[in-house]
Every structure is written in C-alpha cells, then in structure tokens.
Amino acid sequence: MNMSSRAERSVVEGPRDGTSPVIPRDPSTALGMTTRLDGELLEVSMGPQHPSTHGVFRMNVALDGETVVKLKPVFGYLHRNHEKIGENTSYLGSMPYTDRLDYFCSLTNNWAYALSVEKLAGIEVPERAEYLRIILAELTRLQNHASLLGFLLSDMGAWGTPLMYAFREREKILDLFESLAGSRMMCDYMRFGGCRVDAGPDWIGRAKKVLDAFPRFLDEFEKLLVSNEIVIARTQHIGKLTADLAISAGITGPMLRASGVNYDLRKVDGYGFYPRFKFRVPLGDHGDTYDRLMMRVLEMRESIEILKQAFEQIPAGPVMNPKVKLRSFRPPVGEAYGRIEGPKGELGFYLISDGSSNPYRYRVRPPSFINLTILEDLCLGHTVADVMVILGSVDIVMGEVDR
Amino acid sequence: MESLEEIKTRVEAAVPGADISIIPNPGPANQPSLLIDNEHAPHVARFLRDDPALRLDHCSNVTGVDWLDRTVTKKVKVKKLVEGEEKEVEETHEEFFPGYLESVYHLYSMALKQGPVIIRMRTADRGEGARLPSLTPVYRSADFQEREIFDLYGIRFDGHPDLRRILMWDEFEDYPMRKDYREPDDYEYEPTPHDDVLEKAKQHYSTRPQLDGAEELTAQE
Amino acid sequence: MIGIGILSGMAVTLRNFVGSYFEKDRLITVQYPEERETLPENYRNFPFLVYDTDDAAAGLRCVACKICEKECPPQCIYIVKSDDKKPDYMGKLQLYPKVFDIDISVCMSCQICVEVCPFEAIKMDKVFELSCRERFDTLLMRKEELSKSNIYYHKIHPVEAAEVDANLAAAAEAKKKKA
Numbered sequence: 001m002n003m004s005s006r007a008e009r010s011v012v013e014g015p016r017d018g019t020s021p022v023i024p025r026d027p028s029t030a031l032g033m034t035t036r037l038d039g040e041l042l043e044v045s046m047g048p049q050h051p052s053t054h055g056v057f058r059m060n061v062a063l064d065g066e067t068v069v070k071l072k073p074v075f076g077y078l079h080r081n082h083e084k085i086g087e088n089t090s091y092l093g094s095m096p097y098t099d100r101l102d103y104f105c106s107l108t109n110n111w112a113y114a115l116s117v118e119k120l121a122g123i124e125v126p127e128r129a130e131y132l133r134i135i136l137a138e139l140t141r142l143q144n145h146a147s148l149l150g151f152l153l154s155d156m157g158a159w160g161t162p163l164m165y166a167f168r169e170r171e172k173i174l175d176l177f178e179s180l181a182g183s184r185m186m187c188d189y190m191r192f193g194g195c196r197v198d199a200g201p202d203w204i205g206r207a208k209k210v211l212d213a214f215p216r217f218l219d220e221f222e223k224l225l226v227s228n229e230i231v232i233a234r235t236q237h238i239g240k241l242t243a244d245l246a247i248s249a250g251i252t253g254p255m256l257r258a259s260g261v262n263y264d265l266r267k268v269d270g271y272g273f274y275p276r277f278k279f280r281v282p283l284g285d286h287g288d289t290y291d292r293l294m295m296r297v298l299e300m301r302e303s304i305e306i307l308k309q310a311f312e313q314i315p316a317g318p319v320m321n322p323k324v325k326l327r328s329f330r331p332p333v334g335e336a337y338g339r340i341e342g343p344k345g346e347l348g349f350y351l352i353s354d355g356s357s358n359p360y361r362y363r364v365r366p367p368s369f370i371n372l373t374i375l376e377d378l379c380l381g382h383t384v385a386d387v388m389v390i391l392g393s394v395d396i397v398m399g400e401v402d403r
Numbered sequence: 404m405e406s407l408e409e410i411k412t413r414v415e416a417a418v419p420g421a422d423i424s425i426i427p428n429p430g431p432a433n434q435p436s437l438l439i440d441n442e443h444a445p446h447v448a449r450f451l452r453d454d455p456a457l458r459l460d461h462c463s464n465v466t467g468v469d470w471l472d473r474t475v476t477k478k479v480k481v482k483k484l485v486e487g488e489e490k491e492v493e494e495t496h497e498e499f500f501p502g503y504l505e506s507v508y509h510l511y512s513m514a515l516k517q518g519p520v521i522i523r524m525r526t527a528d529r530g531e532g533a534r535l536p537s538l539t540p541v542y543r544s545a546d547f548q549e550r551e552i553f554d555l556y557g558i559r560f561d562g563h564p565d566l567r568r569i570l571m572w573d574e575f576e577d578y579p580m581r582k583d584y585r586e587p588d589d590y591e592y593e594p595t596p597h598d599d600v601l602e603k604a605k606q607h608y609s610t611r612p613q614l615d616g617a618e619e620l621t622a623q624e
Numbered sequence: 625m626i627g628i629g630i631l632s633g634m635a636v637t638l639r640n641f642v643g644s645y646f647e648k649d650r651l652i653t654v655q656y657p658e659e660r661e662t663l664p665e666n667y668r669n670f671p672f673l674v675y676d677t678d679d680a681a682a683g684l685r686c687v688a689c690k691i692c693e694k695e696c697p698p699q700c701i702y703i704v705k706s707d708d709k710k711p712d713y714m715g716k717l718q719l720y721p722k723v724f725d726i727d728i729s730v731c732m733s734c735q736i737c738v739e740v741c742p743f744e745a746i747k748m749d750k751v752f753e754l755s756c757r758e759r760f761d762t763l764l765m766r767k768e769e770l771s772k773s774n775i776y777y778h779k780i781h782p783v784e785a786a787e788v789d790a791n792l793a794a795a796a797e798a799k800k801k802k803a
Contacts (some may be wrong), residue, residue, distance in 0.1 A: 021697055040561045066649075073482055074573065075569055075570055076569065076570040079570040079571065081555075081570075081580070083555075083580060084580055089697050090695065090697075092695065092698075092699070093697035093706060093736065095734075095736075096697055096732055096734030096736065097697060100732075119429060119431070119432045120430055120431070121430075122430075122431025122432075130695050141614030156782045157420065157665065161637060165640065168650070169464055171652055172652070173663075179664035179665070179668075180662055180666060181666065182664075182666040182667055182668035182735065182748070183667075183668060183733060186732065186733065186734070188734045188735065190781060196735075197612060197666065198697060199654075212647060220639075223633060223635075223636050224633045224636050224637075225630065225631075227628065227629030228629040228630055228633050229626055229627065229629050229630055230630065231629075232629070245543070247460050247461060247513050247541040248460070248542065248543040248544070249544050249546075250462055250463065250542065250544020250545075251544075252460060252463075255615070263461075263516070268516045291448070306596055326739065326740075327695065327740050329689070331430070332429070332430050332431065333430060334427055334428050334429050334430015334431070334432055335432065335434065336430060336434060337432075337434060337464060337509050337519065339463065339464075346463060348463060348464050348487055348509070350507070350509070352468065353430065358409055359467050361466075363464070364464040365463060365466075367465040369547060370544055370547065370548065372547070373513060373543060373544060373546050373547050374543075386716075397584075400414060402570060403570075
C-alpha cells in the first residue's frame, strides 16, 4: 500500500495540457460533503483479474474514502507485439492476425487492413464486395454495441439478464458470420481486392430475417434502459467528457459523438460506398455515461437503416478483383494510412512498403487504446463503483488495447 | 485543403527558423509528408492546430519507424587520366546513410473535416540518446502513443509528462520494435520446434519440456 | 413516478421468460452433447489432406511443394519432401510428402493454406471436439491422421467438393487433349 498525504495531491491535479478544460475534480464537492477528515489515500490495484475490468486491464487507483483522486491505467498483460508479427508476416498472412485485435469485431478489422493495403497498392474493389463489406461491418456494429450494452448493465449490477438478451441477439449475427465466413469470431473474410467467398441468396435471406427481428430487441432493450431509475442514477452526470478534451485527446467513435462532436468517418471520409447510403449521425448533448450508452442504441437504429438499404441495393457480380495476386503480393514502395469507422472508433492501419513481400512497418491505430487516454479525467471525483461503469462505457477490448 | 507546398511556405512564414522539407511518397496512396526539424516541431504543430484555415485538431495516429544504417553502392562514370590519356572509367562508390528513428504524426481536422497532413521528426541517430520533442502538450492523444514509441523504439520524448514503459514491463531492457532487436531464445518454444527454432531451443533444453503427469492419466483411461 | 421505469423493465423480463416457452426466437440455446446444430457448409476448423481412391498413401494429392508451409502465418506446418516419386491423379510422377505435420495447438484456422494450395490437396475439416489431456503429441497431427478421403470431403463440404472435383476433371481433360 502506498500512502501519500492529502497535501501531495495537488501534484496530480490540474490539466496536463494548458488548453484542455478539465472537469471539476474536488472530491468533496462531488459527494456533496463540505467537511471531511484529513485521512490518507489508499492505493488499490484494480485488475488485471477483476471480473468487471473487461479483460486483463488493470488500474491503479488512489482513493480518498470512496472517491477516486488518482487513476493510472496499466497495460500490457495481453501484449504480443502484433506489429512486429505483422512486419515478419506477408501481407496476406497478416489478415487472420487482424481478427485477433478486437476480437468482437473481426470483420471491421479485416476491412480496415484491406482498405490500407488497397490504398498502398492502388487496388480497386468490385461493387458487390463493397456492399458485402458494408453489410458485414454494420452487422458487426450491431453485435458489438448490443453486447457492450449488456456488459455495461452487467457492470452496474444487472448481472446476467440483459447480457444474456444481448448475447442472444449477437448469437444470431454470429451464426450469419459462421455460415458465410466459416468462423464466428475469427472471420478472416476480407482480402485486399474484395472478399473471400460470395454470399448466396439464401444467406442474404437469412440476414434479412435476422435484421427484421432486431428492432424488437432494441425496443425491449430500450425499455430496460431508458427510463430505468437505477440506470439513470448510475449514469447521468457520471464521467462527463467535454467536446474540447475529447478532440484534443483523439477520442473517436460513439464516445466522441456522445460529447456532441459530429465526426463520423463514414460521412467524413466516405470510404466504401457509404456516400450512397442515407443515414443520420446521432449526437449527444452532455457527454456523460448515459449519453454514451444511448449513443449505442441510436447507432444501432441507424445501422439497421443502412443494412436495409444495402440489402435492397446489393448488385450481382464478382466479389474479388481478379487482377490481385494474393500469394507473394508485393505492393509498390510507399506508405499509406487507411482508416475506417469501427464500432469502437477510428481504426487505422499505417503501412510502409519497401517493395518486399512483408510490410516494412505495420502499425495499428487502436481506437480503444487511445480512448483510454482520458480515463483518469473521466473518473476523478467519482466513486469506485462509477469507475467500472465509466470504463464499461468507453468500450475497450484488451486484444486491441495491448495488441 | 491547400497543397502541402502551400502549407510548408505558410508554416515557414509563421514559425521563423523552422526547417521543413517535403518527403515524397511514391506509392499510389499519394500521402506525402512534412519533415520538421526537432527544435521547432512543437511550434509548428501548434500552428497547424490553431491556424484557422487548417485547424488540424485531431492527431489521429502517432507512430515510430526504425530506419537502419544502409549503404548504397552506385556506379559512377568518372573521367580519369590513364597513361596520359583521358578515359571514362566506371567506379563504384559506396554511400553510407546513417540510420535514424522517426516519429510520424497523422493530423486531421475535426472542425473542417479535412486531412491528413502527415508530419514526421527524425532523431540524429539510433543510439541510446535518441531524443525528440514531445507533442503531447499540443495533442493530448499523443500521450499514450508516444509512451508506446518510447517503449518499443526507445525514442525519448522531451516534455512528455509521464514517459514510462506502457506495454512492456518496467524492467524490460531492449526495444522490441527496432529492426535489429534480437528476441530472447530461452523461453519454452512451440511444442514442435524445428529448423532454426529447434537449434535455438536446444541450447536451453536437452529434451522436450517436462510433462506434468497428465499423460499418465490419459494412459489409464 | 419513481419505479415506473423499473416496472416496465420487469415487464420485459417477464415477457422474455414466458416467451421463451413458446417462441423459438427467444430461446435459442441447444442442450449441447445430446442436441447438435448442423454446422454450416462454410464452417472450418483445422486442415486435413485429401486423398483420392482408397489408398491414403498412394492417392494423396499433396506433392510437397511447401507453399502452404511458407504461407502459413503461425508456421504450424512442417513438410519433408520424399526422395522418390509416385504418380498423381493424372498419372504424372510427382514428389510426395515424407513428413507432413500440422501442429493444431498453433494453427489458427485461417484457411490460408487452402487458398494458396494449387493442387486442391489441403482442405478445412469440421471436427471440433479435439480436447485431450496432453499438450504436445496428441495435438501434433501426423500425415496419417491428417489424410482423409475425398468421400469424407464430399460429406462435410458437399458444394465446395463438387466444384473442386469438376475443376480437377476439367484440368485433366484439358491435359489429355493437349497430349
């Protein structure tokens, strides 16, 4: 146990960056207390084996009573140097490894990597493949957000039930992935220049059926969430993130949009065929945990809209660019940074090619790793129980954070 | 968005003394970058962030790159006096390029929805004292990513508020992402080592790792 | 009024509880060892080697070209070429693998070996109940365990296998015409 006196606390307080506005941090005001005893800080190591820490994530927390006064995340328990592996593997061989980054959303990882290699080598993708990619990415978003909501409620103490409802819906989507790509989570489906196998008409029919049943789940889930007094008490005004801090800290994805910043790469970059689709970008007002939670529900509704349009528009045709030689693939010398809007935020791949069959540099921009930058700012002044909820609303997967 | 050349001239006007050059990117991606001298980098970054026409407020990706020492052999035709006569003789020149570490920042604008502008900085050498200025005071998102570069590449960032190892443990000594990093070979390797892995493993294990007794249980069944 | 939100949430759980007796959609679990879901056609687990005819040793399609060994991202394939040659399905003399090991404790089921194989010799299996008590030898699949007949391949991947057979027949036909 590391004890430090209260007087030392001023060292850790205050913004690190003079431009970032900071959330009020005086623990006494957060709890509504005016007088308190001069106690000592208690340092608690939460994780890496805590059941609520979403994987092997550890936080060293300094507590004043129940209140967090300092928080340092500790990473690396799942580190396997993914980037070094990528440098020693061929371009094709890295594709199955990307599944293992964010193992909830292997298909968006595939897409981001394929997109970067396509940028690097100037490869075109057939139309049907682009539509399939959009369909699979949006299905991935649905199942990721659904299970996130389940986990988040489970963190708040609604142990089991909402999570099982979410997993039930996720199961149906995973079955779709399994029948198309052969595996439920490690899909390894996309290739630079298209997709590995085509989806037959029966698959599209099944996917439509799953999609038609999804809004009912969302309605039910919203009834569990939106007006539930406990959820409101646990999430509103907890972990507020201001727009300025979010932009400065490179926060992306639903977490950024919950703070009211309109920045969705599907609109901004318009990669794939997203400009052909009509959908709205939901935005939050307050940037608190409740907004982050509702942002996922709203994004799922928009994903359903995109999927409906995609199923209507999807053309027939090949799914693979025949010019691309996957084996001993050698892109020209150069570098490229490609990014997509993953379910957790901006997922980017930075590749440098020296003309050989392996990338000279292979870098992943992991959204949930960078979204953790402001975890301390969000948690300061809140209680230990809130830390779990805030962490849940950040939506991290350790496979991606530690790489 | 204005071209990289225009940005370069405007930055040079705004930050006096800044030494900026454009690094071309020959590939189809067409993402050239700006090489900025270390001394002025924080000022340049601040200008890029605050300039109303650019507003590059989103530092998306920060990463390190390791470039090893390399020698390029060139054949040059030189005119020489051979036996009193001037002749063209082919000579091979070896040119030595010292290696360096590089940090690359991909900047986008959330306010104006434009980008990317890629800036890079280079260290003087690949030694222990490889240093670069930190851009964390300008972009908070560089915080963990610069720590990661320090951890994996060994670039020290001056001005970073909390420069510690982030993915490897604190006692770890080498920098694993460097190109000349040698992995330790004394750990229990894959169950079926072969070829060079087997040779490496042999130095440490005479036979396979000890079985834990579970194989006897299987035999009984 | 406080409590309304909780009550409406309770109503949802009640509807799910009662609904799980009547609606297939709400109860999707399967009592696993007794009940089994049929695996989809595309399902893949670990690779196996295909052989034609009845003889596993003679009919093996693999010619030990080592492409899969080279392309395998986790490097779990180990091949030693034979010293002599044997005729393949077209009657041409080819090398064959003297040793063909796949370490399925390292294999990550990515299917790249299948994609790069020019001889349609390696395919993905659907066996998933492979747990065993010993880590090293039992999870190292030797050539004999990996070799499975084309009939088995037809059984697990009917559509794909028919396509492969048609392609091979067409290739053999084209060769005959040339000769």
